[in-house]
Amino acid sequence: MASPLWLLLILAAATAGSVMRVRAQGTPDSTGFISIDCGLPEKSSYVDATTKLTYVSDDGFTDAGANRNISAEYIKPSFTKRYLNVRSFPDAVRSCYTLGSLMPGSKYLIRATFLYGNYDGLGRLPVFDLHIGVNFWTTVNVTTLHQAELTEVITIVQDDFVQVCLVNTGSGTPFISGLDLRPLKSTLYPQVNATQGLVLHNRNNIGPSEEAAIKYPDDPYDRAWIPWSNPTREFLEISTEMKMKSVASVYFEVPSIVMQTAFTPRDASKNFDDIYWVAVPNHVYPAPEYICILYFAELQNLSGNAVRRFNITINGKLWYPGPYTPLYLHANPVYNERPLYGSSQYNVTLTATSDSTLPPIINAVEVFSVISTANVATDPQDASAITGIKAKYQVKKNWMGDPCVPKILAWDGVSCNYALSDPSKITAINLSASGLNGEILFYFSKLTSIGYLDLSHNKLTGSIPDVLSHVSSLKVMYGDNPNLCSNSNTCQTTKKMSNSMLVTYITVPIVALFVVAGTVVLLLFVIRNKSAVIRSGVKQQNDNGHKCVQIENHQFTYRELEVITNNFQRVLGRGGFGSVYDGILEDGSQVAVKLQSVSSNHGVREFLTEVKTLTKIHHKNLVSLIGYCKDRNHLALVYEHMSEGSLEQKLRGLEYLHKSCSPPFVHRDVKTANILLSANLVAKIADFGLLKAFKCDGETHVSTARLVGTHGYLAPEYASALQLTExxxxxxFGVVLLELVTGQPPILQDPQPINVVQWTQQCLAQGEIEDVVDKRMLNDYDVNAVWKVVDVALKCTGQEPTRRPTMTDVVARLQECLRINDE
Structure with missing residues (x-):
């Protein structure tokens, strides 16, 4: 391996038909191969005369860039057709190819080739980045006008497609000559996993007499094995016509023809020390890490006292534990599992042991640099929705690749959130003056985290769809769409409205924190599978879920409360503020009256907080405030009546606030005692005396002067540092979920006090899910659904707040649990 330049000179071996060995005994299966000639005229294709692989135009894989031909002066007779043309991308920062019909979770080899050939007549060699999906792949540094550059990555693809993106870094226009994708067995290259990929640095066939690249069909995965140079002739070629009895294990499957040749020093006393590579840093990996794979097979049937034994070192350090002896006709790899790093150059030396009668031998070598593939793409539903919007409206903005990730390349006019552990979701879209025609698409309603949508100054028609009302906390701007109807019945167009920008606030947010509370209650019953009685109750809840007492907030006198409660005769419950009493209004509506007790620690501040809050925010899963009393020293709140008491009582015997309110609120006392149930098992959150508002929408946390809330439910960061976040x-809520599943209180005596979170973790570590599920459920539940609920709960109760899901995500995951149970 005299120089990595051989990799860059692959064109000389890979393009000439005379240098490709095609075996006569049959062609390997090429199912799943994608072979693209970039810049080939649309709808055209051809079959390569040597490999018999079909190469197709790239028009079906990208909608960006322009086809160009390389300059005639750089065309060589040995060139195959794919090097005669390129696709150039002068107009965008990121331009992408989408390769589809893949198997999610599978391993693939993806190769890109580049031959500049002065296609643009500028004679300027470009430098640009290449991304695989949302992760950096490599920097393409074109060094000559007439030779091909090649880069290859082995990675696991998480979806049924993968995108290869060229990124303009300001050092020349990106272009590409060819793009190939080859499926690999899952056992190949074990160093590749969901968060780590390998980028080819060198792949060499050592010892062949011909200057021929071994590719498909000799290599069924179409890897290119480039001949290793021996310009000084100090190495002796050894070869055999005998096929290998093994082909370098299931981890690498090197073609037998590669292993049938080898080099060994002519001088039996000399070491083999010409294998080396130079580290190639880039702006993402200034100190690259490497995986090296050396392949050995004895090609001579040694007899008598002949011995071939040698030590393997890299940069003078023993790499393989103890002397190595190749086996006759058995290909074997020697490789590192942990990457090498920290050197500018790596020198491999094979040194014969003192008792060896023969010099070292080597057959092939591969070297890869390690890249991270840990970046997570945008939420699939959001990505699908915005892609549908792009396709239907033919959006001409710089919308290529992933819409949110990486953040620096997010689509024009698209804003996203960026959680550390969860996929990004789209929070805002500005399509103002984007030339949109036709009706408003249903895709917008699939963006469940979007809060702002600007569709103004377009040519949209039809009515504003009701489906947008199902998007939580969505604010939409429609102005200057003359043919857009504001009402599907009267179809009054925006011409009849104010000339100023029309801003519509969608006022029916449904993906809410307290919908989760209701969902979980129902989930508990569904898991327990209480037949048609419970299911009819669920339907009744769905029919009446939005129904509440329609009375304006009213200020009651203390005397009126005495009348309503029949002198506070029937106690419904007791809390930190005081007792809650059953009451009847004049119209017969049943209410709950929460009266401050003399011993209450909750004062006027908490009382006013709850009154002010509940007069501003309304939701079907928030207990409705009907009125209040502030009469001399008497403080009381009058709520709608929740006939089935609290969730806590049932067990032992939060998105709306976060997203839809501006500024957002933190409840601070989410617990089963504060989740009340109506007669139809509609769950509603109560007790807002500890509610805390952020000062502004962009605030990440609130610092408090004192610790409030209920022991067992307090988040660690709040309990230790008074740092309060959503x-x-x-x-x-994660603790509430665990209470639902386990039937245990938040703090158990076991025999020492232990939090239900820790208790659950300990039980799961020692047994199965059945060990934590409430025994009263009598095993009458779907195990998979319960597992998922517990998984959600444990994610919610993680120590690091940034790694916990949002309430939006919790809703989606719990709904998935319901779907699992219903299947």
Whole structure:
């Protein structure tokens, strides 16, 4: 391996028909191969005369760029057709190819080739980046006008497609000559996993007498094995016509023809020390890490006292534990599992042991640099929706690749959230003055986290769809769409409205924190599978879920409360503020009256917080405030009546606030005692005396002067540092979920006090899910659904708040649990 330049000179071996060995005994299966000639005229294709692989135009894989031909002066007779043309991308920062019909979770080899050939007549060699999906692949540094550059990555593809993106870094226009994708067995290259890929640095066939690249069909995966140079002739070629009895294990499957040749020093006393590679840093990996794979097979049937034994070192350090002896006609790889790093050059030396009568031998070598593939793409539903919007409206913005990731390349006019552990979701879209025609698409309603949508100054027609009302906290701007109807019945167009920008606030947010509470209650019953009685109750809840007492907030006198409650005769419950009493209004409506007790620690501040909050925010899963009393020293709140009591009572015997309110709120006391149930098992959150608002929408946390809430439900960061975030409520709700599944209180005596989170973790570590599920469920539940609920709960109660899901995600995951149970 005299120089990595051999990799860059692959064109000389890979393009000439005379240098490709095609075996006569049959062609390997090429199912799943994608072979693209970039820049080939649309709808055209051809079959390569040597490999018999079909190469197709790239028009079906990208909608960006332009086809160009290389300059005639750089065309060589040995060139195959794919090097005569390129696709150039002068107009965008990121331009992508989408390769589809893949198997999610499978391993693939993806190769890109580049031959500049002065196609643009500028004679300027470009430098640009290449991405695989949302992860950096490599920097393409074109060094000559007439030779091909090649880069290859082995990666696991998480979806049924993968995108290869060229990124303009300001050092020349990106272009590409060819793009190939080859499926690999899952056992190949074990160093590749969901978060780590390998980028080819060198792949050499050592010892062949011909200057021929071994590719498909000799290599069924179409890897290119480039001949290793021996310009000084100090190495002796050894070869055999005998086929290998093994082909370098299931991890690598090197073609037998590669292993049938080898080099060994002519001088039996000399070491083999000409294998080396130079580290190639880039702006993402300034200190690259490497995986090296050496392939050995004895090609001579040694007899008598002949011995071939040698040590393997890299940069003078023993790499293989103990002396190595190749086996006759058995290909074997020697490789590192942990990457090499920290050197500018790596030198491999094979040194014969003192008792060896023969010099070292080597057959082939591969070297890869390691890249991270840990970046997570945008939420699939969001990505699918925005892609549908792009296709239907033919959006001409710079919309290529993933819409949100990486953040620096997010689509023009698209804003996203960027959670550390969860996929990004789209939070805002600005399509103002984008030339949109036709009706408003249903795709917008699939963007469940979107809060702002600007469709103004377009030519949209038809009515504003009701489906947009199902998107939580969505604000839409429609102005200057003259033929857009504001009402599907009267179809009054925006011409009749104010000339100023029309801003519509969608006021029916449905993906809410307290929908989750209701969902979980129902989930508990569905898991327990209580037949048609429970299911009819579920239907009744769906029919009446939005029904509440339609009375304006009213200020009651203390005397009126005495009348309503019949002198506070019947106690419904007791809390930190005081007792809750059953009451009847004049129209017969049943209410709950929460009266401050003399011993209450909750004062006027908490009382006013709850009154002010509930007069501003309304939701079907928030307990409705009907009125209040502030009469001398008497403080009371009058709520709608929840006939089935609290969730806590049932067990032992939070998105709306976060997303839809501006500024957002944190409840601070989410617990089963504060989730009340109506007669139809509609769950509603109560007790807003500890509610805390952020000062502005962009605030990440709120610092408090004192610790409030309920022991067992408090998030660690709040309990230790008084740092309050939306994820503090998420933690509390995770405890609620565990209470639902286990039937245990938040703090158990086991025999020492232990949090239900820790208790659950300990039980799962020692046994199965059945060990934590409430025994009263009598095994009458779907195990998979319960597992998922527990998994959601444990994610919610993670120690790091940034790693907890949002309440939006919790909703989606719990709904999936319901679907599993119903299947």
């Amino acid at each position: 994820k503090s409520d998420v933690y509390s």
